[in-house]
Structure formats: C-alpha cells, structure tokens
Amino acid sequence: EAAVTQSPRNKVAVTGGKVTLSCNQTNNHNNMYWYRQDTGHGLRLIHYSYGAGSTEKGDIPDGYKASRPSQENFSLILELATPSQTSVYFCASGDAWGGRAETLYFGSGTRLTVL
Amino acid sequence: GEQVEQLPSSLIVQEGASVLINCSYTDSASVYFPWYKQEPGKRLQFIIDIRSNMERKQTQRLTLLFDKKTKHLSLHITATQPGDSAIYFCSASNNRIFFGDGTQLVVKP
Numbered sequence: 001e002a003a004v005t006q007s008p009r010n011k012v013a014v015t016g017g018k019v020t021l022s023c024n025q026t027n028n029h030n031n032m033y034w035y036r037q038d039t040g041h042g043l044r045l046i047h048y049s050y051g052a053g054s055t056e057k058g059d060i061p062d063g064y065k066a067s068r069p070s071q072e073n074f075s076l077i078l079e080l081a082t083p084s085q086t087s088v089y090f091c092a093s094g095d096a097w098g099g100r101a102e103t104l105y106f107g108s109g110t111r112l113t114v115l
Numbered sequence: 116g117e118q119v120e121q122l123p124s125s126l127i128v129q130e131g132a133s134v135l136i137n138c139s140y141t142d143s144a145s146v147y148f149p150w151y152k153q154e155p156g157k158r159l160q161f162i163i164d165i166r167s168n169m170e171r172k173q174t175q176r177l178t179l180l181f182d183k184k185t186k187h188l189s190l191h192i193t194a195t196q197p198g199d200s201a202i203y204f205c206s207a208s209n210n211r212i213f214f215g216d217g218t219q220l221v222v223k224p
Contacts, residue, residue, distance in 0.1 A: 004158075033212075041216065042204070042214050042215060042216035042217050043159075043204070043214040045211075045212075090158070090159065092159075094212075102147070102149075102208055102212060103149050103161050103164065104149070104151075104159070104161070104212065105161075106151075106158040106159040106160070107158060108157070108158045109158060
C-alpha cells in the first residue's frame with residue numbers, strides 16, 4: 001500500500017509566523033496534492049504537483065506556497081500564517097498522469113491551529 | 116469547472132440497515148469516480164471506484180451504480196456495522212480530481 005507521511009501531526013503557530021508542512025511519499029508517484037479540510041467545505045485543493053520542480057495552483061492557493069524539491073517530498077508553506085488558515089491539512093499522492101484515472105493515497109493529516 | 120454534490124450530508128442508521136449515498140456531477144468529461152472513506156480522526160482511504168464505461172461495480176457489502184446519462188452515482192452499503200461509521204466522499208476525475216463535501220454516516224449498535 002502507498003505510504004504517505006505527513007509531519008508534524010499537530011502544529012500551533014502564531015499569527016504572522018511562518019509554517020511549513022511536510023509530506024513524503026515512498027511509492028514513486030508523480031502527482032502530489034495538498035488539501036485542507038474544514039467542516040462544511042469538504043476537501044479543498046490548495047496546490048498540486050506533477051513531479052519534481054513543478055507546482056500548480058489549486059482552487060484556494062492564496063496565502064500558501066508549495067515546493068516539490070524531489071519526487072518524494074512536497075511541502076506546503078504559509079509565509080504569514082493567519083487564524084483563517086486553522087484547519088486540517090492532507091497531503092496525497094496519485095499514480096496516473098493528468099488525473100484522468102487516478103486513485104489518491106492520503107497522509108494522516110496535520111492539524112494546524114493559528115492563534 | 117466540475118461540481119460534485121453528495122446527498123444526504125449525514126445519516127444515522129441502526130446496525131444491519133442498508134444505506135444509499137447519492138452523488139451527482141456536472142462535467143461530462145469526467146471519466147473516473149473513486150470513493151473514499153474517512154473514519155474519525157483518520158486519513159481518507161480508497162474503497163471503491165467505477166469508470167464511465169461501466170454501470171455497476173460491487174465489492175463485498177458495497178455496490179456502486181453509475182448513470183452516465185444523468186451524471187449520477189449511488190453507493191449502496193448493505194448490512195451496516197458500527198465500523199462503517201465514517202465520512203464517505205465521492206469524487207470525479209477528468210484532468211483534475213473534484214470531491215464532494217462528504218456524507219457522514221453513523222451506524223448505531
């Protein structure tokens with residue numbers, strides 16, 4: 001089974017601080033995704049990547065940056081964290097090009113609280 | 116872009132009952148429809164999928180029906196157990212993956 005590992009599991013940050021969420025996958029998947037999950041909104045796509053060196057904006061990219069330095073690692077960066085970014089963040093990897101027939105493998109999530 | 120809607124948003128049933136979760140999508144270019152289950156505090160996990168050239172798929176207690184004409188899917192879970200309690204997500208995939216908002220299922224013992 002695909003292994004996607006997120007760190008940290010929980011994070012408390014202060015408003016205006018910088019937060020980096022990390023994701024590592026060990027299955028050589030090309031595609032990786034960052035979602036946030038909030039009650040009443042389901043899963044919303046923040047950024048995604050088709051491979052090392054590539055990042056693409058999802059549906060709600062404002063306030064977030066992403067970095068894909070290698071096939072295995074995909075980071076989500078909040079340069080200036082705000083309380084509205086308090087949420088649970090999920091990383092996922094996928095095993096097909098273009099998403100046309102792609103099953104996603106999710107990490108366990110990072111619960112971020114911005115005070 | 117694609118929009119995926121799930122109904123109901125929540126349901127509570129007694130153990131042993133059958134449940135039906137409905138999902139509709141808008142983009143006829145979507146070709147693949149995986150479903151995921153998220154148990155409380157856990158990651159989303161793939162449970163069943165169907166492609167647009169199929170009408171029905173069954174695995175154990177799950178049956179997934181697909182109507183391409185009406186752009187509608189339905190997930191049928193039989194003989195529910197407390198372990199089925201989770202949020203169930205429908206998704207639609209063309210060049211991107213779009214998720215519904217989820218259906219929260221509670222199965223009471």
